[in-house]
Amino acid sequence: MLPQQASSGRAHPGPGSLQSLQRSRRSGLPASGVYDGRASARATGVCRSTSTATHQEARSGLCGVAAAAVIVGTRRRILKRHVRRASSEDAAVTGTNGVVEVPQDLYELLGVSADSDADQIKKGYYEKMKVCHPDIAGDDGAEACVLLNEAYDVLSNKEEKKAYDIELAQTNGSKQLVIYDEDVSPTWDWTSKTGNKKTKPVYNGRPLSRSLYHKVSEEGKGPKHDAEKFVFVDEWTCISCRACCEAAPSTFCIDADAGRARVFAQWGDGEDYLDEAVQSCPVDCIYWVSREELQVLEYVTRDRMFEIGNQPPCSMTARRTGGVTDNPFGMAEKFTAKQAEEKRRQEALAEGSVNVSAMQERIRELFGRINETLRRTAWG
Known part of the structure; x- marks a missing residue:
């Protein structure tokens, strides 16, 4: 119900005006799109006063309210029609105001x-x-x-x-696509950046140590050189005794951060010196491995060292207390299995999907x- 105008001489709208207002709300704006306040006033009988001032006030008061109501109602209907007619695809993509989003994949x-x-x-x-x-x-x-x-x-x-x-x-x-080991020759490309310990290593199918295999003299060659074998240090077992570094100083070193023995140059020394380094290790942490094994073992070791900030636990304490240390061979086995699975999946993709x-x-x-x-x- 519209409120009665107080002590201003404005006419109180009668029942006819309320019915007209309701009809205008249902019908919206006329065809011309312009609200005619005088026509509305004549139809409803609101402005029956002979006073021109009263007529103008009533028209500007009641008719203004009616016009505003009609315009608001019309805008709402237009908005609803616009939403219904909007592209379903565009609406679904927006995901706003509770609109359903388009699924991005089969899942x-x-x-x-x-x-x-x-x-x-x-x-x-x-x-x-x-x-x-x-x-x-x-x-x-x-x-x-x-x-x-x-x-x-x-x-x-x-x-x-x-x-x-x-x-x-x-x-x-x-x-990213998996990099596979196609070239397993005893020599490989190497730069000083390969050994960068400040960034997380990325497996590229090449060992992290440098290969001097092709520079070994004839006197330094032996059956292991002929079989294209390389040396690897289990840094979790190493006790930093430096025995390997003394036996083959051009191959082994003590890493400044981890404090463990590590191979920096494969075949930097002759085979006799390398055999002496392996045999002199008091905890048997140096192994002869193939090229395929070496690149995975060095990668998983360096990756794990990066995760723990190049600070491996004390191997001597682990030995005394029976603690469990990381096993590079176990990590390498899991990594190899994962690589094989990814390769099989990518081959399936290449065949068609x-x-x-x-x-x-x-x-x-x-x-x-x-x-x-x-x-x-x-x-x-």
Whole structure:
């Protein structure tokens, strides 16, 4: 109810004016888009006073309120129509004001996480199919079901899922291709930056120590040189006795940060001197290994040292107390297995897999066509 005007001579609106105001709110602005206050006043009988001042005040008071109400109502209806007519794809992408976002991959399409197991993927698929079935959602649901079926076919197949995961990770820039050891010759490229301990090491298929294999004199060669073997120090077992450094000073050194023996130059000394260094170690922490083993052992050792700030625990204390220290051979075995798995997955990707970009485009197109109700019900 509109409030009565107080002691200003303004006419109190009668029942006719209230009905007119309600009709104007329902109908909106006239075809011309301009509110005619005089016409409204004549129709409602509000300005029946013979006084010109009273007529003007009533028109400017009541009619102004009515015009404002009509304009507000009209704007609301226009806004609602604009929202309904807006592109479904654009609205879904914004993700603001509670609008459903477009799934970015097959996992989001099924409503599951990327680390979901087979049962969780199947459950997500069934839940989406229940909502999108054509008997329930109509034609829009039929389109959605086609894409849901394809998504489930990919994610329920182990090989296709692995290939899809690889391509998805590469598309998102969250994973780099694995570098494989194709060249396993006894010499390799090396620079002084290779041994940089201030940055986290990156595995590139090459040892971190320098190779002087090709510079060994004929007197310094032996069966291990012919077999292309190299020396490696288990730095977690090393007690820094310096025996190896004294036996083969051009091959071994004590690392300034970790305080443990380390090989800085493979075959810096002849084979006899290297054998003496291995045999003189009181804790047997020096091993002859192949090139393939060396590059992995040196990488996992340096990577672990970087994580602990080049401050390994005291090996003597661990020996006395029976404590457990890091085992570079165990770490190398796990790393090698992981590399082999990544290689197999990438080979599967090379043989053919789902195109992530093409599938994402199809998802966007689907969300641009289906109605808002289905989007909110299935993915809201």
